[in-house]
Amino acid sequence: xxxxxxxxxxxxxxxxxxxxxxxxxxxxxxxxxxxxxxxxxxxxxxxxxxxxxxxxxxxxxxxxxxxxxxxxxxxxxxxxxxxxxxxxxxxxxxxxxxxxxxxxxxxxxxxxxxxxxxxxxxxxxxxxxxxxxxxxxxxxxxxxxxxxxxxxxxxxxxxxxxxxxxxxxxxxxxxxxxxxxxxxxxxxxxxxxxxxxxxxxxxxxxxxxxxxxxxxxxxxxxx
Amino acid sequence: xxxxxxxxxxxxxxxxxxxxxxxxxxxxxxxxxxxxxxxxxxxxxxxxxxxxxxxxxxxxxxxxxxxxxxxxxxxxxxxxxxxxxxxxxxxxxxxxxxxxxxxxxxxxxxxxxxxxxxxxxxxxxxxxxxxxxxxxxxxxxxxxxxxxxxxxxxxxxxxxxxxxxxxxxxxxxxxxxxxxxxxxxxxxxxxxxxxxxxxxxxxxxxxxxxxxxxxxxxxxxxx
DNA sequence: ATATTTATTTAGATTAGTCTAAATTTTATT
DNA sequence: AATAAAATTTAGACTAATCTAAATAAATAT
Numbered sequence: 001x002x003x004x005x006x007x008x009x010x011x012x013x014x015x016x017x018x019x020x021x022x023x024x025x026x027x028x029x030x031x032x033x034x035x036x037x038x039x040x041x042x043x044x045x046x047x048x049x050x051x052x053x054x055x056x057x058x059x060x061x062x063x064x065x066x067x068x069x070x071x072x073x074x075x076x077x078x079x080x081x082x083x084x085x086x087x088x089x090x091x092x093x094x095x096x097x098x099x100x101x102x103x104x105x106x107x108x109x110x111x112x113x114x115x116x117x118x119x120x121x122x123x124x125x126x127x128x129x130x131x132x133x134x135x136x137x138x139x140x141x142x143x144x145x146x147x148x149x150x151x152x153x154x155x156x157x158x159x160x161x162x163x164x165x166x167x168x169x170x171x172x173x174x175x176x177x178x179x180x181x182x183x184x185x186x187x188x189x190x191x192x193x194x195x196x197x198x199x200x201x202x203x204x205x206x207x208x209x210x211x212x213x214x215x216x217x218x219x220x221x222x223x
Numbered sequence: 224x225x226x227x228x229x230x231x232x233x234x235x236x237x238x239x240x241x242x243x244x245x246x247x248x249x250x251x252x253x254x255x256x257x258x259x260x261x262x263x264x265x266x267x268x269x270x271x272x273x274x275x276x277x278x279x280x281x282x283x284x285x286x287x288x289x290x291x292x293x294x295x296x297x298x299x300x301x302x303x304x305x306x307x308x309x310x311x312x313x314x315x316x317x318x319x320x321x322x323x324x325x326x327x328x329x330x331x332x333x334x335x336x337x338x339x340x341x342x343x344x345x346x347x348x349x350x351x352x353x354x355x356x357x358x359x360x361x362x363x364x365x366x367x368x369x370x371x372x373x374x375x376x377x378x379x380x381x382x383x384x385x386x387x388x389x390x391x392x393x394x395x396x397x398x399x400x401x402x403x404x405x406x407x408x409x410x411x412x413x414x415x416x417x418x419x420x421x422x423x424x425x426x427x428x429x430x431x432x433x434x435x436x437x438x439x440x441x442x443x444x445x446x
Numbered sequence: 447a448t449a450t451t452t453a454t455t456t457a458g459a460t461t462a463g464t465c466t467a468a469a470t471t472t473t474a475t476t
Numbered sequence: 477a478a479t480a481a482a483a484t485t486t487a488g489a490c491t492a493a494t495c496t497a498a499a500t501a502a503a504t505a506t
Binding site: 085088089090091095098099102103106107108110111114115119120 | 253304308311312314315318322325326330331333334337338341
């Protein structure tokens with residue numbers, strides 16, 4: 001049995017590793033979780049004893065297979081609950097994260113299985129992120145971010161990789177949502193910002209930070 | 224902000240006080256929660272500092288108005304979640320308790336409000352227990368237990384006051400459910416057991432313990 | 447290659463919730 | 477009313493998760 005806190009460590013290791021590819025440093029974990037590095041070191045030893053991670057002093061940490069499965073299970077629960085909140089309980093996509101952070105720790109196989117059925121086996125969450133399946137496979141196609149594209153490319157927004165209320169409110173105020181059509185008018189090398197035409201109407205400027213968190217698909221229907 | 228554990232103390236105090244009427248003793252709390260009396264004493268001091276309870280050394284404990292409201296809020300959440308599990312997720316009434324014990328601690332006003340709407344404002348839970356309203360009133364009519372009645376009385380089962388899987392399985396194996404018709408054939412003074420006729424069919428013997436947890440209504444349609 | 451900076455770990459302390467054992471208060475019994 | 481029994485509290489200790497400050501290892505820059 002893992003505590004909420006231990007589960008949060010595993011989830012954070014997963015998220016950092018997913019973004020960086022390599023092993024996860026003590027400091028990056030401490031920063032992400034808002035705690036001190038010394039605390040992280042203690043917990044890494046503990047999770048290593050329980051064989052959820054591979055940990056060598058000073059060498060960073062990677063998830064073991066057991067740890068990886070646990071991370072995917074937590075993410076699966078998080079995203080299913082987000083879907084439930086949006087589809088059944090009238091939550092906005094910018095309101096679900098906090099509550100899902102709590103719900104993802106509820107322990108019950110049957111609960112998740114039945115929730116999945118009740119939602120009719122969704123494959124993506126309200127932010128366009130894939131929901132790992134019951135067998136913990138992530139049927140994720142290659143993911144493209146806005147910043148992967150260049151001038152004149154035309155794209156559709158299909159997801160976001162940051163579900164903080166702050167970011168989602170930002171998108172709302174830019175009038176960007178899932179399905180929005182984006183034409184890149186300019187890539188500014190100076191600050192890595194993008195000038196885009198949104199839905200063939202408004203022209204808006206997108207900062208590097210926003211561009212890094214917008215998941216898009218290239219759009220073939222050029223006019 | 225209260226921890227899960229503090230909330231469980233408050234809930235337990237409420238439940239014991241509800242059953243006994245008077246103030247709650249350190250020992251009864253310790254026994255109900257499966258911990259030692261010394262531990263309870265420490266926590267009572269803490270909850271008293273936070274003014275959730277009225278506590279005088281050696282004199283037992285009662286909930287303050289603030290504590291009472293919190294208890295009702297927790298019970299409201301517990302029973303709404305039970306309803307959700309049974310009505311939407313195909314749980315049996317004997318499977319919901321454990322999961323609801325976890326879900327009752329999720330913090331989100333909006334979540335509970337929307338869940339209530341989604342379930343169409345239920346007034347009782349799957350065990351026939353009343354759900355406190357959003358304004359935390361318990362619209363409870365006087366409650367009668369099987370053991371309040373005598374030979375030849377005819378009753379309908381409208382609820383249970385123990386939602387442990389053990390008890391509910393017991394009822395299932397006796398073929399007793401909400402709505403069952405009971406005619407009391409015999410009250411055995413020796414062991415306080417009851418011989419009953421169930422739904423005008425089978426004759427079964429009910430132990431004192433079961434009789435204490437079956438909520439019934441007198442039935443006027445005698446044949 | 448050495449020195450400096452940065453990252454990480456160790457050591458020791460703190461808080462919440464728990465325990466056992468001893469002391470104290472209340473209740474019950476003679 | 478005095479004593480015995482039961483309930484409760486106090487004192488001191490433990491574990492998990494955190495912290496700060498100091499020590500050590502790794503990475504970087506001269």
